Amino acid sequence: MAKTTCPTCGGRGAVANAKTGSPELCPNCQGQTTVSLGTADLPFWYPFVTPANALPVLLANGTGGAAVVIDNDSDFLWDRIVASSTGLFNVFLTDKFSARPLMPSQAVPINGENIAGTAQLPFWLPKPYLIRRTSTVTALFTDRSGAGNTIQFCLVGYKVA
């Protein structure tokens, strides 16, 4: 979270008691000398989109690729996955910045219900994952329903300074 010098104590970490004049721990920053700006971390949703700038629409048992490109104004602190689809699917995710897949093998992609929930009960990342600005995360979706499948798969988190 973005921080700034505590405006209450001016970065000293202490303030003077109004009656006695003796120093006390700053009640604003608790002696930390900085406070969170609070407005810098913008809640944000990144849905995976196809190169045609649309949601992935899979044919029955078909496969399709999609990507998230992080905006160049901020890094993205990813802490949740939510998804909604018209049928079952599985997915293989890769962080292209580090060329690191987020699951062991493209041959064994992860079922959607094992990696995503909805807003009510999202899949939480206990350790938020920092994705650098302008970097790309790709996803390869495969339909498991045997019918056409439209998938909205979102990385949710915060734009951080």
Next chain:
Amino acid sequence: MGSTGWSPGGASPDAITQQTTAAAGAPPPPGSPEVYDEDDGRFFIYPFDPVQLTASQTNVQAQIALDNDADFLWDRIAAVSTGLFSVFLLNSSLAVPLMSNALIPIFGENCSGPAGLPLWLPRPYRIFRGSILSAAFNDRSGAPNTIEFCLIGYKVS
């Protein structure tokens, strides 16, 4: 919220010291106004006025104008609707979208839940008093759709 909820540049050190002293001291005398810690905020809900969409209608605009008496520390989204919908949110006052692509609005089920299971923002987002928040709603149900989409949180000084 604790100490991080203090408004930067808000209260002076003296005022803070007095508040701290008062909180630790005796209860207020009878007849005085109710004393509560302003820093804890006051629970508040800002709804987008129930939005009425016709079947498959898109890009229906709605706005929330934040009250001028306090900033808003937004920590939840709750919504109910009569059908599936998608939404694109924008902090108009800062011209900052909350979603990456206006052409790909986020499905309602991916950004909101009912009050019992809302979408939580683990880091509450502070919105300045007087700000305008905009939303563009789209029906996905193919039938008329009434949506009440609420930003829930606290008014903080």
